[in-house]
Amino acid sequence: MASSYCCSRLLLQSQSSRLMLRFSPFLATPPTPSSLSFSSNCHVSSSAQATLQQQHEQQPLPQSSQLVALEYADLNLSYNLDLGHVRIRQHVNPLSSSFSVPAQVPDWNHAFADPTLPLMVDIGCGSGRFLMWLAKRTPKERNFLGLEIRERIVKRAESWAKDLALDNILFLFANATISFKQLVESYPGPLVLVSVLCPDPHFKKKHHKRRVLQKPLVGAIVDNLMPGGQVFIQSDVIEMALDMRNQFDEVKTLKHIEVLDPAMLCDSEGWLLSNPMAIRTEREIHAEHEGAKIYRRLYQKQM
Template sequence: MLLGVGKMKHAYAATASVAAECIINGMKKKNNSTFSNSLLSFSNKNRNLCVSPSCSGSGSGSDSDSSTFHQASSPNIVASEYADLQITNTLSVGRVGHVRIRQHVNPLTAALSAPVEVPDWNQIFPDSTLPLMVDIGCDLRTSGSGRFLLWLAKKSPQTNNYLGLEIRQKLVDRAQLWVKELSLSNIYFMFANATVCFDQIVSTYPGPLTFVSILCPDPHFKNRNRKRRVLQKILVDSIVKNLRPGGKIFVQSDVQEVALDMRNQFDAQSDELQHVDYDDAVDQQEQMCDGERWLLRNPMGIRTEREIHAECEGAKIYRRMYQKK
């Protein structure tokens, strides 16, 4: 059952507040999910499942059981799945340690529509010829951390470079602080409006663009604000133009209408893109998509923070993967 716009907006604000204010408890459970050289893995091993009643679909149980379930809800699960990063002690380091998250930023302002200064890639990355993955939004909207991209960068320090594009300067500052704390040299967070600056930024990168992700972007529910959504035709065209043949695009949202909007825009590029149902490393007989061809599982080896929060509230995640022909 789909939530109404009002309830959905309330749910977004609530989960953002929980994620922003919680203090990560430093759980040390090892995450054995693998991040393959192809940037994809449908491995579901050692994935921490939300055990709250809303996620399990069970409404039974005593009040004490329910309390126990909710104690193991999304903040603790996020901490557990991202324990390998060991960034607990950096939460309060520096002046950008705690940031109040603004739910929606207007990307149409003059400041965010202006061209950006393209970085010197040889100064950013030790090897700027490595394949590049770009994450648009960086999962910073809901948690203020960007741990998803940090986790990927830590798993593949020698094989890929990672670029996060985000329009909230303070959140970029904090993510860069964590990059420094983790001593990672293959990842960079950049303050930029990807909708209008993607081509300007990525076209100058010396290596190949092999992967682009747009994960749970700002929904901008009101009809008059849909032009503020990150995925507009100009961005779709820029991604397809710069992506190398065989490169992949991964989109997902916990808002069906937003997911359908992204899906329709990339489906319209059928001359250049094809939908990916299966990963080569997985038995082809295993079902990877539902009846509407949404991917049933996250293929990246780890869930994003927003994804965990949404699933713990019982929401469905709508996922779609594309590959350039």
């Protein structure tokens, strides 16, 4: 009876440790064997240990969609939204004439409770959960603008933001290549952070011109960024990460964060070892679940 109890206890603690490691991207170090405490009179036979090990290995790993839901669980978002029956495309051609019309500049006084707050812009914000997580934690400190080229995803993000009663976030259906400059130039407050996270890589060389980060957009980002403002880029595709890195490395007024803050550790190739945003994007979660490496850079504009 005692052996059975101890076996169950060992299995539960083993499962708990495994789930904590998989579900918490911010866990600095895994639990050490000494942290798993057992009663001194609890004896587990070798056959029982073998059975526990087999059961442990047979436990199904969580799907990446489950990890996304867990990471953003505190948003408590509703998934029963009526988006109709139109399929949401994963990839679009930003050079299409249907995306050539600039987004209308919003009434910033209507868009935000305080339009003078520092602004973060996420280019290619996807579902918007990443921005909503940040906005919920800094309601009086910063405004957030998400630009997304897939209109139906924007509509869903707008519904979520409304349900959360967030007055410091705005989602716009926009081709950032065309609309970014006029949007941020019209904003009353300072631009303090721009993120371009896991953009569509458009792998074929003839399609590289479709990539969102082109020289005009890089110039608009740097020109409008306030001194001390930052640019955060990342991708799970090394070719895409290098393309973005090369473009921002060429900007003399930008310095990579490791030069300014030695505490921001990088690997031997200059990629950040950890995510400075304290929350992963959905694509980041999916990619890491598949074993991919995330390539990150964080730049800061000099005076």
